[in-house]
Amino acid sequence: MKVLLDLQYLNVATTGIKTYMLELANASSAYPHPDIEWIFTHDPDIQAQDSTYRFPKNKIQRLNYHLDYFRWKEFQLPDLVKKHQPDLLICPDFVSPAAALPCRRMTVIHDAFFWEMPQNYPVWWRKYFLNLVKKGLKEPTEIITTTEFSKRALQKHLKLNHPVTVIYQSQKTLGDAIDAEFLASQTLKKGEYFLHIGTFDKRKNLPVLVKAFAEMLKNTRSNFKLVLAGGAGQSVQMNDLPVVKKLVEELGLVEKVVLPGFVTDAQVKALYSAAFGYVFPSENEGFGIPVLEAMAEGVPVIHSDQPALVEVAGGAGLVTQTGDVADLSEKMILLSQDQILRDTLQKKGLERSKEFGPEKFIRAFQQRILSAAH
Structure with missing residues (x-):
């Protein structure tokens, strides 16, 4: 045929x-x-x-x-x-x-x-x-x-x-190449940052993530950073990058939120290799490839209760209410303080990623x- x-x-x-x-x-x-x-x-x-x-x-x-x-x-x-x-x-x-x-x-x-x-x-x-x-x-x-x-x-x-x-x-085949210098160039240390990779489309809810991260820092006084890697939204209507940049400044997070822009596969590998957790707060997805990518790299995942993400994650992620800043902040704090939960999510995530x-x-x-x- x-x-x-x-x-x-x-x-x-x-x-x-x-x-x-x-x-x-x-x-x-x-x-x-x-x-x-x-x-x-x-x-x-x-x-x-x-x-x-x-x-x-x-x-x-x-x-x-x-x-x-x-x-x-x-x-x-x-x-x-x-x-x-x-x-x-x-x-x-x-x-x-x-x-x-x-x-x-x-x-x-x-x-x-x-x-x-x-x-x-x-x-x-x-x-x-x-x-x-x-x-x-x-x-x-x-x-x-x-x-x-x-x-x-x-x-x-x-x-x-x-x-x-x-x-x-x-999920995307990232290969074995890893940019060993990338983390240092962004002043990132292993296990000390939460990660999101993707465009700054409005549906990704990245302003919600920034606000939740600010609440987490306020309530825990931790040293975590937040990495938002990726390019601008695909159109003026869809692009939340200016909103995120303004919010980062208003909340005094310039030293805490890293915006490296578009990243290569080797840089993505580097980011996954040292991330403490992956956060995906999107309000609408058809699939959600980064959820599986993070799981396959052994990174615990927090994702919104958007139906496609729940379906793809298959119970291997920590679910947060879509658009709820307080709930997302609580889930990030929970992951940072509960090692047993973290280990469980890593194990479940690795197994779930094998289904794809x-x-x-x-x-x-x-x-x-x-x-x-x-």
Whole structure:
């Protein structure tokens, strides 16, 4: 069976979708199936390094990207389908071509953010993008999503008859390289900081984390720091980085909150290797890759009671009430003072992370691909 995997979006993806696409492409090569032939629209490594349209600086650059994306989905990708004649087309970035194609389709819709959190997106762009999504679903399509929570949300908002299948994705493969100098450059010591890695999107609730951390310091007089690693939110509406910076200054935490910006995989490994705990207070997630990454590195995790995170963590994390500063502060204090709890979370986290991974990820896809063939 011949499968065409659309990897064009890797040239702008910076969040969990990038991890999803790279892990899927790499796993398809690492764990082949004798009955499945994979064809990539782009070399994944080269496409992921293409920064032509990443982080556009003005409206003209953004417009050029949208035109390029539309041209790809509606003209160039259908041409590739005609050229390669696959049995199945997989689009892992929400959007499939609107044109009728001589093959089956799988479209990955990672979450329902566009429907549930419209305030986080420019009005015209959201309307345009959702129109692309819906047009691509007019043809017979199997929707793939990341959690049972996301499946229920999509069924509620899309109201379509397409089958929706949950395939748990893999956490990011970080490799063995570690930046040994990074912690010292950020004045960080082993076991003396809480960690969060990800963009400063509003839904991540990072101002809540900063306030909770301030309460923790006030009530314990501890020497902990808080590391918030990652780039700005993906749009002006979504970006909480200015809010966080202002809050850090107002609360007198300039020496306590570390903002290293975007970090490489080797720097991520370094941060995980010495973190006391990982905190993920997000109000809305489709999956929550960092939860599994931290667990796999032996870091105890505190996460919000957002359903997708509860589902993915599987009881291996310490749960806090979403948006509740006092409760999050109490959970951070509890973790800092209860060694038995910390040891238990580390053990459970390591076991839970084994339930995910690239081989299980691709085997689930292979099963769906072959089921579609029949």
